[in-house]
Amino acid sequence: DTVLTQSPALAVSPGERVTISCRASESVSTLMHWYQQKPGQQPKLLIYLASHLESGVPARFSGSGSGTDFTLTIDPVEADDTATYYCQQSWNDPYTFGAGTKLELK
Amino acid sequence: EVKLQQSGDELVRPGASVKISCKASGYTFTNYAMYWVKQSPGQGLEWIGTIIPLIDTTSYNQKFKGKATLTADKSSNTAYMELSRLTSEDSAVYYCARMENSSFAYWGQGTLVTVSS
Numbered sequence: 494d495t496v497l498t499q500s501p502a503l504a505v506s507p508g509e510r511v512t513i514s515c516r517a518s519e520s521v522s523t524l525m526h527w528y529q530q531k532p533g534q535q536p537k538l539l540i541y542l543a544s545h546l547e548s549g550v551p552a553r554f555s556g557s558g559s560g561t562d563f564t565l566t567i568d569p570v571e572a573d574d575t576a577t578y579y580c581q582q583s584w585n586d587p588y589t590f591g592a593g594t595k596l597e598l599k
Numbered sequence: 600e601v602k603l604q605q606s607g608d609e610l611v612r613p614g615a616s617v618k619i620s621c622k623a624s625g626y627t628f629t630n631y632a633m634y635w636v637k638q639s640p641g642q643g644l645e646w647i648g649t650i651i652p653l654i655d656t657t658s659y660n661q662k663f664k665g666k667a668t669l670t671a672d673k674s675s676n677t678a679y680m681e682l683s684r685l686t687s688e689d690s691a692v693y694y695c696a697r698m699e700n701s702s703f704a705y706w707g708q709g710t711l712v713t714v715s716s
Contacts, residue, residue, distance in 0.1 A: 536703070541701070
């Protein structure tokens with residue numbers, strides 16, 4: 494299975510820029526996607542196909558990468574961005590998710 | 600508006616089975632595959648399997664073969680997942696989801712399954 498590795502947690506101040514990384518154990522081309530999940534809610538799609546912003550998602554969110562290295566950037570971070578962020582690949586079978594990066598605001 | 604409405608939370612005994620439903624609305628049910636995802640504290644998010652309602656074809660994550668069975672009822676636009684021989688490892692939140700652009704763009708609200716005697 495394709496393992497997606499994310500850093501477990503980050504703490505930033507509102508107004509700062511934050512990058513969340515996701516490294517795949519093998520190439521996933523650009524079939525990498527990013528989700529935001531808040532407690533008690535289902536995941537919400539933010540970025541699809543590595544760099545495409547989902548409709549309705551603020552332009553503060555952006556994604557980049559291809560192959561095995563991907564990043565989600567939030568600039569500037571707002572208080573409402575406190576959540577866990579997951580990467581997910583759909584290039585290799587089975588589809589897999591990262592373990593999530595918990596973003597906290599200082 | 601695409602909506603995926605899941606059935607309510609379940610408390611089930613070890614060794615029993617449970618069947619979760621996911622009613623789709625706002626789109627043509629047979630035009631899209633339905634996916635199921637497990638979220639547990641220990642294992643994170645895991646893709647369980649996929650059903651294509653138009654042709655009743657399923658595919659499963661090898662890990663969930665024999666555990667999950669996916670079906671769909673085209674007459675009611677509802678997808679189902681049955682989990683069998685439940686153990687504590689099956690306690691989790693289960694989601695149905697629909698893809699757009701190869702990503703999980705739409706999610707149900709989740710169904711909590713608790714396995715306990």
